[in-house]
Amino acid sequence: MWELFRDTETWAEWGPSVREVESPDRYVAAGTEGRVRTVAGLWLPFAVRTCADYRWTWNVAKLPATGHRVEARAGGCTAVIEIPLPGAAYAPVCERGLRRLRELAEATD
Numbered sequence: 001m002w003e004l005f006r007d008t009e010t011w012a013e014w015g016p017s018v019r020e021v022e023s024p025d026r027y028v029a030a031g032t033e034g035r036v037r038t039v040a041g042l043w044l045p046f047a048v049r050t051c052a053d054y055r056w057t058w059n060v061a062k063l064p065a066t067g068h069r070v071e072a073r074a075g076g077c078t079a080v081i082e083i084p085l086p087g088a089a090y091a092p093v094c095e096r097g098l099r100r101l102r103e104l105a106e107a108t109d
Contacts, residue, residue, distance in 0.1 A: 001077050001105050002054055002070045003027070008034065014100035016093050028056055036060065057082075066094065 004010050006028045008021045016039070023034025023046075032048040044061045051057075055069035067082030079101055081094040 001079050001101070004101060004105055004108070005068050005070060005079060006051070006056065008032075010104065011036070014097055014104050016096045016100070028058075030056075066090075 004014070008023045008026055008028060011018045011021050018036050019039055019041075020037040021034060022036075022043075023032060025032040025034070028048045028051055030048055030051045032051070033046065035043045035045045037043050046058050046060045046065075047062075048056055048058045049064075054071070055067060057067040058065050064084055066084070066087070067080075069080045069082065071078045071080065079098055081098060083090055083094060
C-alpha cells in the first residue's frame, strides 16, 4: 500500500482529483517536486514537504494540502488521508480515493 501511495505513476488511478502527474521522481520523498493536472484541467505545482515513517505531506500550489499515511494493523494495514480543516468538504473525494487505492492494492497483490 505504501508504495502505491508514494508512486506518482498511480496517482491518477486512485486520486479522484488527479488526472496526470509530471515529476522527475516516480516515488515521492521529501523535496520531490512536480505538477498535477486536476479534473478541471489545471496544472498545479506540488512539493513534498515531508516523507518519513510511512507518512508524506505536500503543498499544492504553495498551499498545505492533504497528508498521506499507512498504519500497520493486525493482518494488514490502513491507509489514511489527512485533510486540513479548511478542506473538510474534500472528505468525500478522499474517501473515494481510498476505496480506489484499496482496489488497486488488491489487484496488484
